[in-house]
Amino acid sequence: xxxxxxxxxxxxxxxxxxxxxxxxxxxxxxxxxxxxxxxxxxxxxxxxxxxxxxxxxxxxxxxxxxxxxxxxxxxxxxxxxxxxxxxxxxxxxxxxxxxxxxxxxxxxxxxxxxxxxxxxxxxxxxxxxxxxxxxxxxxxxxxxxxxxxxxxxxxxxxxxxxxxxxxxxxxxxxxxxxxxxxxxxxxxxxxxxxxxxxxxxxxxxxxxxxxxxxxxxxxxxxxxxxxxxxxxxxxxxxxxxxxxxxxxxxxxxxxxxxxxxxxxxxxxxxxxxxxxxxxxxxxxxxxxx
Ligand code: G1P
Numbered sequence: 001x002x003x004x005x006x007x008x009x010x011x012x013x014x015x016x017x018x019x020x021x022x023x024x025x026x027x028x029x030x031x032x033x034x035x036x037x038x039x040x041x042x043x044x045x046x047x048x049x050x051x052x053x054x055x056x057x058x059x060x061x062x063x064x065x066x067x068x069x070x071x072x073x074x075x076x077x078x079x080x081x082x083x084x085x086x087x088x089x090x091x092x093x094x095x096x097x098x099x100x101x102x103x104x105x106x107x108x109x110x111x112x113x114x115x116x117x118x119x120x121x122x123x124x125x126x127x128x129x130x131x132x133x134x135x136x137x138x139x140x141x142x143x144x145x146x147x148x149x150x151x152x153x154x155x156x157x158x159x160x161x162x163x164x165x166x167x168x169x170x171x172x173x174x175x176x177x178x179x180x181x182x183x184x185x186x187x188x189x190x191x192x193x194x195x196x197x198x199x200x201x202x203x204x205x206x207x208x209x210x211x212x213x214x215x216x217x218x219x220x221x222x223x224x225x226x227x228x229x230x231x232x233x234x235x236x237x238x239x240x241x242x243x244x245x246x247x248x249x250x251x252x253x254x255x256x257x258x259x260x261x262x263x264x265x266x267x268x269x270x271x272x273x274x275x276x277x278x279x280x281x282x283x284x285x286x287x288x289x
Contacts, residue, residue, distance in 0.1 A: 002151070002152060002155045003126060003127050004050070005049070005050055005051065005127050005128070005129060005148055005151060005210060006050065006051060006052045006053055006126065007051065007052075007053045007054075007055070007122065007123065007126055007127075007128040007129065008046045008051040008053070008054050008055070008128060008129040008130065008131060008144075009054075009055045009057060009116055009119045009122065009123070009128055009129070009130050009131075010039070010042055010043075010046075010054060010055070010056045010057065010130075010131055010133060011057045011106075011112060011115040011116065011130070011132060012027065012029045012039065012056050012057060012058055012059075012062060012065055012133060013057055013058055013059035013062070013105075013106040013109065013115055014028065014059075014109075014134075014258075015028075015059075015109070016028025018258060018259065018260065019031065019260075019263075025061070026061075026064055027039075027061065027062045027064055027065050028134075028258075029042075029062075029065055029133045029134075030064050030065065030068065031257070031263070033136060033257065033263070033266045033267055033270050034267060034270050034271050034274065034277070035090075036093075037068060038133040038134065038136065038257055039065050039068065039133050040068065040093060040094055041133070041136055042131040042132075042133040043069070043093075043096070044093055044142075045131065045137070045142045045143060045144050045145075046129060046131055046144055048142040048144070048145050049129065049142065049144040049145040049147070049148040050145075050148060051129060051144075052097070052100060053100055053102075053122075054096070054100060054101045054102070055101075055102050055103070055104060055119045055122040055123075056101065056102075056103045056104075057103075057104055057105075057106050057115045057116070057118050057119055058103050058104070058105055058106070059105060059106055059107070059109070066101065066103060068094055069094060069095060069096040069101055070095075070096075071095060072091070075091075076088065076091065079091075102122060104118050104119055104121075104122065105118070106118045110222075110229060110230050111224075111225075111227070111229025111230040111231055111232075112132075112229070112230075112231065112232040113219045113225075113229070113230035113231045113232040113233075113234065113235050114219070114222070114229070114230040116130060116215075116216075116219060116232055116235075117216060117219040117220055117222075117230070120216045120220075123213050123216055124213065125213050126213060127151070127210060127211065127212055127213065128210070128211060128213065129144055129147070129148075129208070129209065129210050129211075130207070130208070130209040130211065130232075131144060131207060131208055132206075132207025132208075133207075133257075134207060134256065134257050134258035135206050135207030135208070135254055135255075135256060135257070135258075136254070136255045136257050136266050136270075137160075137206070137208070137250065137252045137253065137254050137255075138252055138253045138254075138255070138266075138269055138270065138273065139250065139251055139252025139253070140251070140252070141251070141252075143160055143206075143208050143250045143252055143254075144208050144210075146160070146248060146250045146251065146252075147159075147160055147208055147209075147210050147248055147250070148210065150183075150184060150246060150248045151210045153184075154184070154244055154246055155244055156212065156243045156244025156245060156246065157187075157209075157210065157211050157212055157215075157236065157239055157243060157244065157245045157246070158209070158210045158245075158246050158247075158248055159173075159187070159205045159208070159209045159210075159236075159245075159246075159247050159248070160205065160206045160207075160208035160209070160247070160248055160250045161175060161185060161203050161204060161205055161206070161247035161248065161249055161250075162203070162204060162206055162249065162250070162254060163202055163203055163204075164202055164203075164204045165202070166196045166199070166202050167196050168196075168204075169193070169194050169195070169196050169199035169202060169204065170193045170194065170195055170196065171193060171204075172193065172204035172205060172206075173190055173191070173192050173193070173204065173205035173231075173232075173233035173236075174190070174191050174192075174193075174194050174199045174200060174201060174202070174203065174204055174205075175187050175189070175190060175200070175201055175203040175204070175205070175247055176188045176189030176190070176191070176200035176201065177200070177201050177203060177247075182249070183248065183249050184246050184247070184248060184249075185203065185246060185247035185248070185249065186245070186246060187240060187245040187246060187247050188240065189237065189240065190205075190233050190234075190236055190237040190240065191233070191237075192225055192226040192231045192233035192234060193226040193227070203247060205233070205247070206250075206254050208250075209232075209236075211236065211239075212239065212243055214239060214242070214243065215232075215235045215236055215238075215239055216235075218234075218235040218238040218239070219232070219235040253269065255269065268281065268285070
C-alpha cells in the first residue's frame with residue numbers, strides 16, 4: 001500500500017554566506033524573488049502537492065521564518081482599517097494552518113543528511129518530502145506535485161532530476177541510471193558531488209525529494225562523505241536495492257537561488273510571469289541588452 005504523503009521537511013539552517021551582507025541579520029530563505037520570500041515558494045509548492053505538516057530545520061537567527069507564517073494581528077487590523085484589500089489578500093499564502101509548522105534546531109552544521117536526521121521525530125514512520133528552498137522551480141505543474149504523481153504511481157523513493165553540464169557534476173548528487181523511459185529513471189546508484197571523470201552520468205538531483213522513513217536509520221550512522229559532511233545522498237544510496245528508487249525528469253526551469261546569478265535570473269523569469277509586471281520589465285530589459 002502506498003501511504004499518503006502529508007509531511008515535508010524544510011532544511012533552513014544554512015548561514016547564507018554567499019549573500020552576505022544581506023544575510024547578516026536575516027535568513028537567506030527570507031530573500032524575496034519579486035515580492036515573495038524563497039521559503040514561501042517552497043511552502044506553497046508543498047501545499048500544492050498535498051503536504052499538510054511542515055518541519056523547518058532551523059538554526060540561530062532564523063526566527064523570521066516562523067514569524068512569516070504566523071498571524072500578523074496588528075498589521076492585518078491596520079490594513080483592514082485603511083481598506084487595503086489587495087495588501088490583505090497578498091498575506092493569505094503567508095499564513096499557515098494552526099499547528100501545521102513545527103521547528104527543530106540543527107545546532108551544528110554537519111551537513112544536509114544531519115539536518116534531515118534532526119527531523120526524525122517529525123518524520124516518524126511516514127513518507128516525507130524534502131524541499132530545499134534555494135532551488136526554485138518555475139513550472140506549470142509545481143515540481144513537488146510532479147514528484148508526488150510519480151510517487152503514487154511507483155511507490156518508494158522519488159527525487160527530481162535534471163541533466164547538468166559534465167563539468168558541473170561536482171556540485172550535485174549524481175545518479176547511476178538503470179531503466180529510463182525519458183521521464184521516470186530507475187536509480188541504481190547515487191554519488192554526492194563526484195568529479196566529472198568519476199560521475200556515472202550527468203543526471204543530477206535538485207532540491208526536491210520524496211523519501212521513505214527508513215533513510216533516517218542510515219543518516220543516524222553519521223558517516224561523513226563529500227566535504228566531510230553527513231550527506232543525504234549517502235543515506236539515500238543505502239536504500240537502493242532495499243526499496244524502489246526513481247528519478248523524475250520534471251518539467252520546468254530550475255533556478256539555483258543559493259547563487260547570485262541564479263537568484264538574479266529567477267527575479268527576471270518570475271517577474272515576466274506576472275501579468276502586472278511583464279510589460280514594464282520587458283521594456284526596461286531592452287535598455288540593458
Ligand atoms: C544539495 C545536495 C545535492 C543536490 C543539491 C541540489 O547540495 O547535497 O545532492 O544535488 O543540494 O541543489 P548543496 O547544494 O547543499 O551543496
